[in-house]
Each structure stands twice: as structure tokens, then as C-alpha cells.
Amino acid sequence: MLTSRGDTERQAFLRDKSIKEVGDGANIYVTRILSVLIPRSKLLDVGCGTAHIIKRLAKRCKNLLFIGLDVSPAMMDMARNNTQGLTNVELVQGDGLELPFKGSEFDVVINRLADYSPSEVYRILKRGGYFFEYGLGPDADQEIKEFFPNRYEEENFFLPKDPVHWRKEIVEEVSKVGFDEIKIEDYRRKDHYRSKEEIMDLIEMVPLVKDFDREKDSLKVDDFIDRYRERDGIGITWHFYILRAQKL
Numbered sequence: 001m002l003t004s005r006g007d008t009e010r011q012a013f014l015r016d017k018s019i020k021e022v023g024d025g026a027n028i029y030v031t032r033i034l035s036v037l038i039p040r041s042k043l044l045d046v047g048c049g050t051a052h053i054i055k056r057l058a059k060r061c062k063n064l065l066f067i068g069l070d071v072s073p074a075m076m077d078m079a080r081n082n083t084q085g086l087t088n089v090e091l092v093q094g095d096g097l098e099l100p101f102k103g104s105e106f107d108v109v110i111n112r113l114a115d116y117s118p119s120e121v122y123r124i125l126k127r128g129g130y131f132f133e134y135g136l137g138p139d140a141d142q143e144i145k146e147f148f149p150n151r152y153e154e155e156n157f158f159l160p161k162d163p164v165h166w167r168k169e170i171v172e173e174v175s176k177v178g179f180d181e182i183k184i185e186d187y188r189r190k191d192h193y194r195s196k197e198e199i200m201d202l203i204e205m206v207p208l209v210k211d212f213d214r215e216k217d218s219l220k221v222d223d224f225i226d227r228y229r230e231r232d233g234i235g236i237t238w239h240f241y242i243l244r245a246q247k248l
């Protein structure tokens, strides 16, 4: 039984549009993953979404095999479109909490902002294999949190529960299933959105704001833009971490 239906068709459309128009902010993540790939590595992206990460990796490493898994049929359609012609990419519809693979099958498993099970990732990794997770730090989207204090959808994007000891929380989650050599690096930056539409797409896509309605909340978004407009656009804080762990 699937534990989740994953993202809707609308979310898949908005995520794909946003990645293509605003970017995926994943350069450091991709660099870190590339640094451990060796000839014949086999990599799985759990909750691959539109497949933008494996597409970048597969274009760089033509002889390695990249598998994208997502539970959402809409995301799978989007991922298929985005990876057409890449013969080293395979897509599997499935549940990140119960991975449909045998033990010790992968050299690298990655996960970016999607539901997953640390023990399942550990099970399917070979000895010596690496796990990378890209997640959000507690300061992410602080402007939205500040502006919509009672409607902010914290649950939707796996913010760490403890804003002070969040690194410890994350390390514990992977160490308790057996991972070693755990390292976390985190980065903060401002993303600048150029239009009201881009802001609305971001809020609706995650979604970041409870019961968000583009029409009813239009004036509120205008106020938000007035408050957070900077020289380069509407500034929203992006705080992410990259975890690297190894199965020894």
C-alpha cells in the first residue's frame, strides 16, 4: 500500500515551471554528488520529482545509470518528458518509504526535499555506498513565516522541528539506522523573485500558506511584495543543508 499520493498535477506543473524559470538552487548538491561517482556507479533519487537532478547528473556521466523514483503519477509524467532521449535514466513509480529494490543494490542514494525512510535507504545501499540528503534549515522562507504567521504550512516541507538543535536531530535520524561518517553543511542565501506570479507559484506549489487562493489572497501578496522588495527583486531566504553519510 502506498503511504502517500505525492504531488498533484498542478504541483508538478508549478514545480517544473519554477525550476525552469527561477532555477533549482542545487549546484552545490550536484557537485557533492558528482564527487563520489565512479565508473559503474548506480544512483537512485528518492522522490525525484521532475527529475531535474538526475537529468543534470545523467548528462554529465553518460556511462552511469540513474534511477528516479517518485510516488506521484503526475511527477512521473513530468520526469519522463524531461529525460526523453537520456538512455542512462530509468524512472520507477513507487513509495520512498518502502523502496521496491533488493538490498545492497545502489552505490549512491540521494533525496531532495521528499519523504523517505533512512532505514530503507540504508538497506538498498552497498557497503561503502553514500547517501546525500538536501533538506531545509530552520531559517528557510522566514519572510513567508513572518508575513503569514497563522497560515504558514510548516508541516509541508519537512522543516526541522527544533530550530536550535536541528543538526543533531538530522544526524540522529541517519545514525540510528547504521550510517557512519555523517557530515552536514548548510547555506543561507536570498533568492530574488521577479514577479507577483513567481511569488504566487512558490506559495501555491509547496504549498507554503494554508488555504492559499490566488484571487482572494491577491492584495495580501501585493502587501508582501511591498514589504520584501529589494533592488534585485522580492527577497526570500533560502536555508538548506546537504547531508552526506556512508554505509561502512
Ligand SMILES: C[S@@+](CC[C@H](N)C(=O)[O-])C[C@H]1O[C@@H](n2cnc3c(N)ncnc32)[C@H](O)[C@@H]1O
Pocket: 003, 004, 005, 006, 007, 015, 046, 047, 048, 049, 050, 052, 053, 069, 070, 071, 072, 075, 094, 095, 096, 097, 111, 112, 113, 114, 115, 116
Ligand atoms: C518537494 S518535491 C521535491 C522533488 C525533487 N526531489 C526536487 O528536488 O525537485 C517532493 C516530491 O516527493 C514526492 N513524494 C512525496 N511522498 C513520497 C513518497 N512517499 N514516496 C516517493 N515520493 C514521494 C512528491 O510526489 C514530490 O515529487
